[in-house]
Amino acid sequence: MKQALKLILSTLFGACIGFGAVMFCIVMFTGTSVSDFLGKMGNVQIATLLMSCVLSMVCLILAVFVQIILHEAGHLVFGLATGYRFVSFRVGNITLIKDKGRFRFKRFSISGTGGQCLLSPPDRPYKQMPYFWYNAGGVLMNLLTAIIALVLWIMFPEAPLALHMFLLLFFICGFFLALMNGIPMKMSGITNDAFNLILMYKDPKSRKYLTQQLSINAALMTGTRLKDMPESWFTDDEITDYGNTFQVSAKAAYGSLYIDRGEFEAAEKTFRELMQHEGEIAGLFVKEISCELLFLELIGARRKEEIERLYTDKLKGYALRYKNMMSSKQRLLCALALYYDNQPEKAKEIYGKVARNRDRYLQQGEVTADLEIMEKMLRKAGMQP
Template sequence: MNKQKQTTDIKEKLTKIFSFIILLGVGGIVGAIGGMMAVEEGRSPQGNILGLLLIFAIFIIAFTVQIILHEAGHLICGLISGYDFVSFRVGSLTLVKENDKFAIKKFNIKGTAGQCLMMPKEDDYEKSPYVLYNLGGILMNAIITILCFVLYVIFGGNRYLDVILIAMIVSGIGTFITNGIPMKISGIANDGYNLVSMKKNKLVRYCFYMQLKVNGLTSKGTRIKDMPLEWFEIDEKADFSNPLVTGIKCTEANYYHDKLDFDKAKQCYEFLLNYSPKIVKLYEYEIKCELIFHEIIGRRNEDKINELYTKNLKAYVKASKCHINKMRLMYAYALIIEKDMKKVKKILDEIEIVKKRYPNKGEVESELEIIEFIRKNFESANTTI
């Protein structure tokens, strides 16, 4: 177990170093461009600073544009592959389709700048295409980057146009590398990693298909508890360190959650925690959040809760406060552990706001039912506090 943890730590450090090198490279390019423009124009030191800030702003905009184009690539290739549109997210703004109309919701996943989710139409995962959909983002970045390079070669000479084109080229290369080379960034498996995993393993491909299908159905309002349990039951000898396989086991836990069968849900999470040295951080945090919740509504062992509820996990919960399941956790914590009714009321008021802008209808209905379960079983015991 220690060797697994060391290997995981080394991989995480290498990923951070790799990301730092990319940022350093971008910073160097920005500085070089700013320096050359300053020399050409004979700017004052103050003008140099303003020029650098403008160039940095252009690069930030370019990276944002490349992110949007990346997700648009997934969307286009998904539609070509026969998928149905579910959601399109950039930052926290999420475009969804409700009752044949488009609506803007608010949602975010720590470690991701955007996401395009679609739903496969095929009933058989083996017949459902997956390569083009996964490659769509990096293909779009590659096409736009090459196009910007061609424009730079043909029309180069205007320093301001050059900066914009260079920013698009550099950001495009960076986006292509960080999504195309198989790796996990900030605990999230990228497109290249997922595609290679699916190519090697049919089970991983099934888990990818099933997660998209479940997300598509719940987004339309179907509850997980109304889906067949066998969709989520997989061999316990499977490689649960793979993010897609981890995800399907979490979906099984969500199935039991939705049925208010908390004991079985807890068993799923405890099973996965055994793989924690190799599980991506995102899932490790999610699992620990749910185990804290089960401890709160169960034995209420505060030592166990404090052991799980580390500084890093608290930071993750705070960064994921737009997730309704985190609000359910904080509601239970404030009510049962802290016994702070003012805080409870504040969280409930926030839930009323979040549920209206949340992109997944089925998840909202499930979480609201669990919150109501907590209220009925625990709130009356704390109203005098």
């Protein structure tokens, strides 16, 4: 969704640049001064043009924002209609969750996405899992609302200018987002809705992986740790396609399970196997796996050259960017402070901050596990958490 927003806004920006280029050429090659050019256009025309540009920008941003909400609402409505249960609804980094029977807002985001609707799967064998409507719901909602906006735009040509403009842009944005998600493609290695549908149609195991991931995610949000979840939710199957995000995510979940169990050698082996195919894996997974490999190196062999190879400026920026949304990044920063920067007090401060703010994190099961790991690190270093 973020890519769509950037593309739409860059198109409008390009139009402004184009207008400026036209004015520049007229001034440079016709001997017309800027003041003459603007004068010929007339003050009223200039004011009208500027107001139209501002109005267009506001309507465009609003249309994109509403269409993103509607896209995720499509997943929600069609998912609930086919037996799924509500877990979370995110637009930007604002996430609505259901916690102990009450709805709450928390902050969370995923690189490359503008929104996300997560549901827990119905209790059925994965081969019978209803996957079509849940995945297609967003595209259908964008397309349906875009058509309605176009019909209203045609039927009411005398509507106020702002409304008329909004309806047209709402149609364009909705149709564009429907295409962006309805034509199978990958953006930054992340598969869109149509691509996911094809994967699940061709490979029934992808349905199993999706079912497992949705179940794991729902349990983490309610405070269950990975090591306390059913073994059947995890799979260590051999990956046949490293471009298949479902397969990679399932394998990575097993690595995270090993970390929660304290089986660090097994976790490192799992993540290194994945990183042997770095060029085929989505960039988001590469960053997540790199963070875990760096953490495992810090609490393990602590080879300086390996730490420096993994701890790039990009990875540092990634960890800092998501530290207040993912407790696993705080766990990594705690290990860096303790074992690499030799700042035990800073490590203790990081642990204390996570402990104080644990309720703000989205995945409560992950927070519990990360706090326990950090506490063990600090005690091993002779510090009282």
